[in-house]
Amino acid sequence: MDSAIPSHLRCPRSRQRRVPDDYVPPYPSFVARHAQRVDRVVMAYFGAQSQDRDRAALEEAVQQLARRFAGERGPAHWDRSRYTDEAGFETVVCAAYWDHPASHDAWFAAQGCDWTRVARPGLGTFTEVLRPHVERYETLFSAPDRAEGIAVLAEAMSDVVMEHAYWGGARDRIPASQTDAMAPRGEPELLRDGALVTVRGHEHLCLIRSGQDWSDTEADERRMYLDDVEPVLRAGMDFLRDDGRAIGCFANRYAVVETADGRPTEKSYGMSWWRSLAALERWAESHPTHVAIFGAAMKYLSTLGPAAKLKLYHEVTVARADEQLFEYLGCHDRTGLLRAG
């Protein structure tokens, strides 16, 4: 069994892990292992929203973006997904990943920054980018053979790791937690320039992308996921989207992953922006909506055991203020971090 924190990022602790050294998790999970040369990654979300649910306009924007992704220094991996947002706007979001920040920067300057600089009739667009040092995020996978998100860029999956299956595991997997409480400082600040709104995030803003893939499930398992788990998950996602502000969740999107040409797949993810990792921890471990999700998932997984074909993963980042970029062009005022101001 391995530590989620790779050996080159371990350091003398001033803060303790939550579990004792002889802790053994009750089931296996895995984390992404980047090549040691990688010291910073980029996670960029490019969204387009349409009040009129204009699928053609959304598709045109996304296809243009896809062509740009394919260009020089484009992302090493990206995916697209779709959701209806807090204001009822249909939104398509592309999540793109780089593990070489200079490549991202060059691509972004040449191909990416237009996304929120050139208005598109009938659409709002947004760009939300984190560029965390590898000490400031963690991943977790229920299976070692199905990378998603930033993990697609990893060199490998880890062996079974120790720091999971307890509350506080995400914090303990983030290398910075060895010495840093990652407490939030400051408040997001909105800067308006015509139709463009830029948000300056605060120190230790937190992002989670947490996904599920039910494409391999069959018969009873599929029914159990779709009937017993998914509605409970959706209720929790709706709560965060509509009422999360009071508990420190700025925005939540529950998105269905799509094929390159916009057809739904059997994968979804929730992605949410939080005031702090602590706020996310509190919701996850004690809010009725997540306790219900956790209970449904536990029941599902304990019924099926190792035979379960459902794949789960997440990535959690706690970003420094200077590792964040948020731009919104022509978006309604409850979009993403605009609610944080």
Added chain:
Amino acid sequence: MDSAIPSHLRCPRSRQRRVPDDYVPPYPSFVARHAQRVDRVVMAYFGAQSQDRDRAALEEAVQQLARRFAGERGPAHWDRSRYTDEAGFETVVCAAYWDHPASHDAWFAAQGCDWTRVARPGLGTFTEVLRPHVERYETLFSAPDRAEGIAVLAEAMSDVVMEHAYWGGARDRIPASQTDAMAPRGEPELLRDGALVTVRGHEHLCLIRSGQDWSDTEADERRMYLDDVEPVLRAGMDFLRDDGRAIGCFANRYAVVETADGRPTEKSYGMSWWRSLAALERWAESHPTHVAIFGAAMKYLSTLGPAAKLKLYHEVTVARADEQLFEYLGCHDRTGLLRAG
């Protein structure tokens, strides 16, 4: 809002609390505040078990004990309760509390030690005593006006405390956690002397008594507790009793509190002995049986809100090896700590 750790027991930390300084729990809870002169308490469980479910013999033993409790230097508070144990034996257990160890010691030498020294036909008896320093246990109450257990001896209840409603709260309420991981060391050791078995506990053995009082509930709330919560609680208690050993639970008793003359009340408690606080934490936060209990309780409490009349409390102790006494006379070999050897 106050800290669960009273000011005279606060010290410079080498270990962190799990929540940030600005954490605000989502609902109120309270802890017992002992007089500052109290530096050690005694929690003693005197049990009698009958394979034949011989209520008359059990009652005679308990009444004799009750008379002794009423004698000089007897407990400041005690209660009696009844359960059927892992072997199907009917058991009555009296939990007795002192906040002056010298009084307990004098009483025990004169009146208490007989309990497991003089055989009673048809009965097994056991004595399980912890005498923790006040730094080594914590209490928690959902209401400030209904003390139970050791808290009956307290000078007062606290104001609303900060360290609760998150996983790890019990640890954070124990003053020793400021500087001590309270990791277990050693193994329990059984010493046989004829029908008497003494168990030497190990360092940082853990005890929880966790109770519920539904006597004030009415109509829908009562139905909801009895139909939706209690069966789930019972299933968890049965799991710990029958299968807890693999996850570090040596013994569990789910007991109904009785009146002085042995009639059931509308109060119950679970009491369990654990290898360590960490093992208890892991069960509580991630085992399907407790996740189900927690989910049922959350649903109940979030449906009823502050109107809920159900009262909840617990006390958790992590004891040094020299703060423990376990004696079993004529008991079956799965009784209490006998399973730990």
